[in-house]
Amino acid sequence: MNLDRFKNSPFKDFCKFNVQLSRYSYYKIGGPGVVAVPRNLDEMKSIFSEIKKNKIPFYILGKGSNVLISDSGFDGIVIVTSEFYSLIEVKPPFIEVGASVTVRSLLREASKNGWENFECLAGVPGNVGGAIAMNAGTHLGEVSNLLDSVFVMQSCGEINKIKISSKSFSYRKNHFLKSGEIIVSGIFYLKEGHSKEVKIKIDETLKRRKQTQPIEYLSCGSVFKNPKSIKKKSWEIIDELGMRGERVGNAQFSEKHSNFIVNLGNATANDVYTLIEKAKKKAQEKFNISLEPEVQFLGKFTLSDNQ
Numbered sequence: 102m103n104l105d106r107f108k109n110s111p112f113k114d115f116c117k118f119n120v121q122l123s124r125y126s127y128y129k130i131g132g133p134g135v136v137a138v139p140r141n142l143d144e145m146k147s148i149f150s151e152i153k154k155n156k157i158p159f160y161i162l163g164k165g166s167n168v169l170i171s172d173s174g175f176d177g178i179v180i181v182t183s184e185f186y187s188l189i190e191v192k193p194p195f196i197e198v199g200a201s202v203t204v205r206s207l208l209r210e211a212s213k214n215g216w217e218n219f220e221c222l223a224g225v226p227g228n229v230g231g232a233i234a235m236n237a238g239t240h241l242g243e244v245s246n247l248l249d250s251v252f253v254m255q256s257c258g259e260i261n262k263i264k265i266s267s268k269s270f271s272y273r274k275n276h277f278l279k280s281g282e283i284i285v286s287g288i289f290y291l292k293e294g295h296s297k298e299v300k301i302k303i304d305e306t307l308k309r310r311k312q313t314q315p316i317e318y319l320s321c322g323s324v325f326k327n328p329k330s331i332k333k334k335s336w337e338i339i340d341e342l343g344m345r346g347e348r349v350g351n352a353q354f355s356e357k358h359s360n361f362i363v364n365l366g367n368a369t370a371n372d373v374y375t376l377i378e379k380a381k382k383k384a385q386e387k388f389n390i391s392l393e394p395e396v397q398f399l400g401k402f403t404l405s406d407n408q
Contacts, residue, residue: 115144116178122170122399125162125181127226129319130370131170132400135178139185142285146258148180149281153256160399161283163231164203167321171400172370179399182230186285195249196291200230200284204237212303215296218247219289223306224314226322230284235395236270239306245270250288256281273326273395315355318363324377325360325392336360338390342383349375350407374398375405 115138122131139145152159158177162168186199189210196216198207204225211219221242225232236245248265255261263269263277270276278284310316325335336359339345345359350372355361362373377394384390 115139115148122174122179125179126165126168126170126321127319128165128169128321128364128368128370128373130172130364130368130373132172132174132370134175136181137178138181138183141185142254142260145180145185145254145283148178149254149256149258152178159281162399163200163234164227166227167231167235167395168397168399169321169370169373169402171398171402173401175400180283182283183228188286191291192288194291196289197286198229198289199286200228200233202229203227204229204232208303212300213296215294215299217292217294217299218242220299220302220306221246223303224310229287233284233287234275234278235273236275237273239310241306243270244287247289248287249290251277252285252288253278254283254285255279260285272329313358315357315361315363318355318361318365320355320361320363321396323360323395324362325380326395328390328392330390334360335392338384338388338392339380342380342387344376344380344383347376347379349373349379349405352376354380369405369407370400371403371405372407374402375408378404 117136119133120136122134123129137148139148159180160175161180161182163182183201185201187201188197188199189202190197204222204227207229208219208223221239224239225237232244233251236243238244250265251263253261253263268276327334339354339359344354346356347354351365351368352372353363353365354376355363362376381392384392
């Protein structure tokens, strides 16, 4: 697909052509592509209009904290949502938080203002839109526990408010976003407390993360969802498969937390993909368990030659 024709379209003001998508990934892995970075809601609507009119393949990307991008890149437009809506506004008894706000920034505001319950997101990378989309969380809870409603933009540019119910989310998944829709903001419950106490809770959760997760390396966080069929965690299954520390090229199941695949330096997407496929195959053969990736895949992948 030749996307150069859009260099003279409305895209030109907020698009980057033939860029390395690794720049937009926590893994720092990924080939070339076209990136659109809308700076407000009107520009986002303009992008959707052009995409719909020209039937262009697209992918919506937040901070890239949970995505493995192909070494060959993506033949379409990657819409990066890091700038289009960064509002944080208190509207008692709620707080509206824009999708572009990073989780780290939200935690900083929660700590400063004494907003309780957000400590369950301490250590979660990426932005708020991505956290909502995948129902991110920690051992303390999930995004779904904190939300009253979500504003969503449809591909036609219309914005709708969706009330959250018990059926809106499941483990690491939402059930309300339709194909081509994008989260604009989340309406969170406001529970006011003391800033000092909130800061202590957040700091304790971050300390635990540093002790148990390989944050010194590039990664995309947990690779596999915990299976529903048994009580074991995914890291326990990987350990029992003898894959803790196993490498393909410069991708490795972390020795510190085996449900993380880390980039030891210049790992390829196919290296990471090959490790994932190896673990899935072994778990199926040895335990009859289907490991489901938590990481999202963008582009095309093949097994690595570095096995």
